[in-house]
Amino acid sequence: MNTSPIQWLSLGVCLALAACGDSSDCKSISGCQELLAKRASAEEAALTRASGSPRDMAIIGDGVGGIAAATNLPPTVRVYGDTSFWLRLNDLPAVWQTTLSGSYADAGLPVPGNPVVGQRIPRDSVILANLRGLVRSGAAYLARGRVIVTPGASGDWTITDTKGRSESIAGPIIVSTGVSRPVTITEMVKKPFKQAADSARLELLKAGRLRTGDLCVENAPVANIVGILGAGGSAADCVVAVIAKGATQVVVWGNVDANLPYSDAFNDLVTKYSTKICLINGLANTLSLQPGANQGSATIVVNGFASPQCENPASRHLAAGKVDQLVESLGRLVSEPPLVVTTAAAKSRIKYTPVLEPNTCALIAVSVTFLKPDSTPLEDRPPMYLIGAAATWIPDSAVIGPVDRMLFSGGLNITTAMVNRINVTNSKLGQTFENPPQGFGVAAYMGSHFARHWSAKMPMAKCQQP
Numbered sequence: 529m530n531t532s533p534i535q536w537l538s539l540g541v542c543l544a545l546a547a548c549g550d551s552s553d554c555k556s557i558s559g560c561q562e563l564l565a566k567r568a569s570a571e572e573a574a575l576t577r578a579s580g581s582p583r584d585m586a587i588i589g590d591g592v593g594g595i596a597a598a599t600n601l602p603p604t605v606r607v608y609g610d611t612s613f614w615l616r617l618n619d620l621p622a623v624w625q626t627t628l629s630g631s632y633a634d635a636g637l638p639v640p641g642n643p644v645v646g647q648r649i650p651r652d653s654v655i656l657a658n659l660r661g662l663v664r665s666g667a668a669y670l671a672r673g674r675v676i677v678t679p680g681a682s683g684d685w686t687i688t689d690t691k692g693r694s695e696s697i698a699g700p701i702i703v704s705t706g707v708s709r710p711v712t713i714t715e716m717v718k719k720p721f722k723q724a725a726d727s728a729r730l731e732l733l734k735a736g737r738l739r740t741g742d743l744c745v746e747n748a749p750v751a752n753i754v755g756i757l758g759a760g761g762s763a764a765d766c767v768v769a770v771i772a773k774g775a776t777q778v779v780v781w782g783n784v785d786a787n788l789p790y791s792d793a794f795n796d797l798v799t800k801y802s803t804k805i806c807l808i809n810g811l812a813n814t815l816s817l818q819p820g821a822n823q824g825s826a827t828i829v830v831n832g833f834a835s836p837q838c839e840n841p842a843s844r845h846l847a848a849g850k851v852d853q854l855v856e857s858l859g860r861l862v863s864e865p866p867l868v869v870t871t872a873a874a875k876s877r878i879k880y881t882p883v884l885e886p887n888t889c890a891l892i893a894v895s896v897t898f899l900k901p902d903s904t905p906l907e908d909r910p911p912m913y914l915i916g917a918a919a920t921w922i923p924d925s926a927v928i929g930p931v932d933r934m935l936f937s938g939g940l941n942i943t944t945a946m947v948n949r950i951n952v953t954n955s956k957l958g959q960t961f962e963n964p965p966q967g968f969g970v971a972a973y974m975g976s977h978f979a980r981h982w983s984a985k986m987p988m989a990k991c992q993q994p
């Protein structure tokens with residue numbers, strides 16, 4: 529491996545400080561964070577002194593997708609990062625999967641481990657594997673928080689941080705900024721019930737009685753009865769978190785995600801907590817409040833009922849209790865592109881094209897290009913690619929033809945199926961269903977396969993499906 533001038537400079541800073549130790553690996557989360565902070569400061573120093581020739585490639589986002597890409601690209605690649613939300617998820621002790629070994633090994637990353645077969649992987653071991661992967665990649669890491677991308681003056685990209693510091697990137701930008709923000713109940717409710725839902729939502733927020741599913745696992749509400757709008761994997765994580773904090777009943781509104789019943793983690797949860805869960809089948813369509821005796825004690829009414837009958841077999845004899853705390857776990861916003869794509873567009877139209885692996889037809893990235901008003905492509909910008917969770921939805925405003933849309937959906941299904949196959953936990957099934965499209969395994973697959981594809985200079989031609 530060639531050592532870049534920047535790596536030599538980092539080494540020089542380390543030698544001068546005589547305190548860097550082994551900067552190519554780490555054994556604890558804090559140890560890795562310390563090494564990355566040192567690397568980021570050395571990169572800052574080098575950037576300030578550099579004479580100005582732009583870097584030829586950058587990754588925005590230091591989650592598993594970005595790390596997997598960096599691991600499979602030369603260490604000269606710039607990685608822009610922000611602190612991961614995963615470090616804040618205090619009430620989520622374990623992730624959804626019972627193994628991610630296949631995915632992480634395939635991506636060239638250290639394997640997050642749990643030697644006990646069938647148990648969920650501790651959150652901290654996934655965080656550690658990601659941080660170790662980033663350290664080992666040797667990438668030119670900068671920790672500058674949320675950066676934005678805009679078209680540069682000379683056919684390049686400009687990356688700017690919140691303090692206004694910027695850098696030019698001559699070549700492609702890989703965007704791996706993760707999932708978008710959670711959807712709110714107001715966004716789900718249709719007219720004429722929207723306004724009532726919005727004012728109920730605001731009142732609950734003011735009273736400290738409403739939070740998102742992300743916040744539920746960051747700091748789970750302490751309450752007797754918790755209501756959760758949504759019945760996917762994130763709602764399941766929230767169920768475990770609130771029961772651990774003492775909830776006696778969790779009322780869940782939603783349709784259980786069709787893949788969840790195939791997951792060991794889901795089955796464990798249902799077996800363990802079924803009598804505390806009150807499932808109301810079907811989506812939440814309305815939200816309103818009935819005034820209470822004093823401020824902040826209003827009764828929460830979903831779909832017109834304050835105490836509906838539970839529908840899951842273990843609780844069918846019960847009615848839902850009065851909900852003290854409500855959680856929105858309704859999925860992610862898919863109407864808008866990641867913020868860096870919006871700023872890079874600079875008001876031009878955004879075109880999405882799926883990048884499929886030629887031999888498997890699996891989706892490994894989405895190519896983003898920009899269009900003039902007459903729909904011809906703008907030639908003044910280097911390529912931009914989305915990977916990981918950022919590449920799993922097509923925003924409403926994106927231009928994409930019907931064939932590409934089909935190749936995108938089919939390709940994402942293939943990637944997800946392949947990831948589930950390489951992480952087999954159930955030898956009888958020969959496949960596991962623990963990995964969703966917006967998950968660690970798929971992000972690792974896209975990042976590493978796209979980077980290898982790119983490094984091998986393979987044509988980015990679309991996969992020709994039979």
Ligand SMILES: Cc1cc2nc3c(=O)[nH]c(=O)nc-3n(C[C@H](O)[C@H](O)[C@H](O)COP(=O)(O)OP(=O)(O)OC[C@H]3O[C@@H](n4cnc5c(N)ncnc54)[C@H](O)[C@@H]3O)c2cc1C
Nearest residue numbers: 589591592593610623624674675706916917966967968971
């Ligand atoms: C509460 C919660 C629980 C989850 N549980 C699971 C689970 O159990 N199993 C599973 O497989 N998946 C789970 N997921 C999904 C999983 O976290 C993502 O699918 C996965 O992390 C995607 O990887 P990524 O690299 O695409 O994005 P991320 O891991 O989200 O990484 C994106 C990184 O980019 C940084 N970033 C974002 N914007 C910018 C910017 N403008 N500039 C610089 N940096 C930026 C972020 O801070 C972050 O560090 C969960 C998600 C949430 C929210």
